[in-house]
Amino acid sequence: MDERILQRIEWVFGYGSLIWNPGFTPAETVRARLTGFARRFCLRSVEHRGTEDRPGLVLGLDPDDRATVSGVALRVAPADHDAVLADLRARELVTDAYHETLLPLTLEDGRRVEALAYVMKRDHWQYAGGLTSEEQARIIAAAHGGRGPNADYLFNTAAHLTQIGLPDPHLDELSDAVRLIRERAGGG
Numbered sequence: 001m002d003e004r005i006l007q008r009i010e011w012v013f014g015y016g017s018l019i020w021n022p023g024f025t026p027a028e029t030v031r032a033r034l035t036g037f038a039r040r041f042c043l044r045s046v047e048h049r050g051t052e053d054r055p056g057l058v059l060g061l062d063p064d065d066r067a068t069v070s071g072v073a074l075r076v077a078p079a080d081h082d083a084v085l086a087d088l089r090a091r092e093l094v095t096d097a098y099h100e101t102l103l104p105l106t107l108e109d110g111r112r113v114e115a116l117a118y119v120m121k122r123d124h125w126q127y128a129g130g131l132t133s134e135e136q137a138r139i140i141a142a143a144h145g146g147r148g149p150n151a152d153y154l155f156n157t158a159a160h161l162t163q164i165g166l167p168d169p170h171l172d173e174l175s176d177a178v179r180l181i182r183e184r185a186g187g188g
Helices: 078-092 133-142 150-163 169-185
Strands: 011-014 028-045 056-075 098-107 112-120
Touching (some): 011 098
């Protein structure tokens, strides 16, 4: 991304773990909507929630003209800009599976802002689009990476979306399926 554009980033879009673990203290947090993308478990995680031998799955913004994603817009205080950007890049661009881009959000209070977002690269080897819910559940139930069990990532994201009034039925169903697999395996 053009470094000149990055100098004016004021907002970051959280649609997954940034909702419950942004890694910084936002100056403002507002529920937001992004059109033209879907929140999907479409990124094979080989660092944070899986390994190269046993990849996990994490959420990515997957381009989809018919979709809308609800999440949070996190406003970055000007004094924190450089540190937040460096931390986000270290976290989100660890394997170069995302495009770093600015996208238009509609905030729940009606404001329209541009926010930094990380969009899945469909041509990247980690792209896992098209998996069934059953395949996703099996992968998530078994994977574990540097930041812990893949299941915890799913459970935290689903719970926090519900907590902020933006429940995601697919994530709730997937959470139930993963819990069942883990219970059957004795890993409850």
